[in-house]
Amino acid sequence: MAATTARTQTSTTVRPCTPRDLERVLELIEGDRLPGRPTVSACTLGHVLAGCCPGDAAPSLLQEPRTELAVGTGGEVVGVISWALREQNGDALLLWLHCVEDDQQVAHVLVRHMLDQTGRRTVHAFGTPTAMSFAGLPVRSRRGSAVALEALGFSRQDGWSYFHCRPGTLARLSYKIIDITESPDPYGWYVRLRTSDGTYIGKAVVSRPVEGTAVLEWITLDPEHAAAHLHLRQCLAHLADRGIRELTVLLGTPADVASHNHSPAAELHRQAGFQEIDQLHPYTRRP
Template identity: 70%
Template sequence: MITRVGTGASTTVRPYVPQDRERVLELIEGDRLPGRPAVTSSMLGHVLAGCCPGDAAASLLEEPRTDVAVDRSGEIVGVVGWAVRAQDGAGLLLWLHCVEDDQVIAAVLVRHMLEQAGRRTVRAFEAPTAISFAGLPVRSRRGTAVALEAAGFSRQDGWSFLHHRLDTLRRLPYGVIDITECADPYGWYVRLREKDGTHIGRAVVSRPVEGTSVLEWITLAPQPDGSGHTLLQQCLAHLADRSVREITVLLDIPADHSWGPVRDLHRQAGFHEIDQLRPYTRRP
């Protein structure tokens, strides 16, 4: 199906075809956040098939679709991927990228997706995909956020996206650490201990891609002097020794925005907030 929209029908929305791959990868690259690896053709293939991390099969989504917006000259200026969830019939706007996060193009793609999905609840950026975390980066993708809200979507609680460059880490004397491989999630299990074997912390990090890992979770023994961030720095220093150059972490955003000690721990260890990732919901 081809939809013509905009003044003088200058923008056309049509189904994605394999020849669009390189241009779509360029659009995705233009929105890449610090600490995120470049999206490969293989990763794009997974998201085109509707596969999400943790899904047993793409059949969890009914008829995953990808459509592109094309301008009058034939240039692809935007792309949107969406599907219907088999479990509850909800529409899922899985991913969307457009030229310079243009609000007008984003609005065209959002409207197109809603028209095709029909009258149903639609959830946008709710689930992670093979190319992204869950949640729209609302600061760096302001045009898409505005387009969603103008179309009736409501912003939901999300995550703070933090980033740390480990090549800036000041080398510290640190205790003993054990690193072993784990399968769920696929990565490394990290155990911090004193020389006498006393347990002081555990963490799981994803296996690095292009020198970048995700800190999936960490738990540290309480430190009477409040130096828990030093233990986290020790963990990061060991990861740097294993060629991890950058690390990211997602922290839940409290409903009342009253950040607690977990946020302080990461900030003191050298993490900085890059953006806030927010899912959206629109009810019929």
Template identity: 70%
Template sequence: MELIEGDRLPGRPAVTPSVLGFALAGCGPGDTAPSLLEPRTDVAVDGNGEVVGAIGWAIRAQDGNGLLLWLHCAKDDQTISQGLVRHMLGRMGRRMVHAFAAPTALSFAGLPVGNRHGTAVALETEGFSRQGGWNYLHCNLDTLRRLPYEVIDITDCTDPYGWYVRLREKNGSPIGRAVVSRPVEGTAVLEWITLAQEADQSGHLLLRQCLAHLADRGIRELAVLLDMPSDRSCDSQDPVGALHRQAGFQQIDQLHPYTRRP
């Protein structure tokens, strides 16, 4: 758990023993039973018997492909990561392997390549290829002012598990909708949002208004995953990313899955 905590990104809740238990069993987010074949966790230890790295992997039932579910090591040490990956590949045999391709009980899909550079290099050294991914953005809501009037309706939803948000004018006219994951320790994920088209390009103000109402309900940190543009040179021109940044989100990292062919 100390290794996992050392890799935790801003906007993600601390991992509890029960969440770690689900991860060890091969469960995904919200699962209560293993959904993969033969989930396994292997650890690397130093000469004193201290755990310095851990890797979780399994076999996917429908196609027999291997899955590297999660990997954490001390100080993002490339040598430890590479040793764990090589060990896993040796146990899996000759098959297609996908790394960080699906969300787990511990994290989103995708390796944070900026914060986990050593692990990224280890994967590529062992023959994995980086795939398209997501920009991970984070917003701290503690600084937002409380709004003087209520222009939001929040109801529970189950797919995904969280809150369905309706943003409206004081006269009741709808101006936006969103889904937010149920908060854990004051942190939540903005699953999706759609806002009314504004002639004065004030969409980011509507988003900021929505964030202020979420802050009133105890959410202190909000994260969002945005698909990366296919042309990465146009990333700075992405209007969806620009809207979130104007509303106060900061980019933390890029999350990428990896694939290795046999």
């Protein structure tokens, strides 16, 4: 596909990504990395560029996947966007987007270019997880991209609050209250929580650690229980003994919640030592 030029205050050229650009693309991705997420390697990026995205964007379900760059007047790469069409219904998917310092102008150019290429169809942005990231745009730390999407007619959808903690900083009780079974499949570790007298009170699944980081995939623990946060805190502290330095969890949050998530589950995680870092939201634009 030929390069195109979008007229802004300065000219920004949009062109396809090539192998020689991968190092710069990795730099842009690293600049947006959230606390608690592993560094994206060249191997992982190559896997994603080949169209290997989990969830509903499996390679066999995508048409015309493209990764394109925004290039400034001096030839420097200032942004990258990846998008494709869904084979089943023809909807467009904006899979991921990164810009220098989350530049609103660059994000606008890239998304506008994608819309020009996809034509009149429904577009879903950041609705699909990839090997590099969760679904959802971090709307606080990447405010420029969020503003650009909204200016181009995208509507924010229900998403997730992104919580993060460092288990190694938490004090331990003198007795063990969790049992951990390491699953042979990629899903991770199965955790059973119990009280000091041996009564089981909950279960959890933790992803297999990567570079000392892991995800608390789900947990069944009554947030109304008086000591629930203490049991969760101890679970986290003992996970640190297994080499987990940073742990993240995603909790559902409505599209119209602009500040902190104050649901019972969110409060439970805060009391246990998590901090809400950002909110991840997908976006939709209809023709």
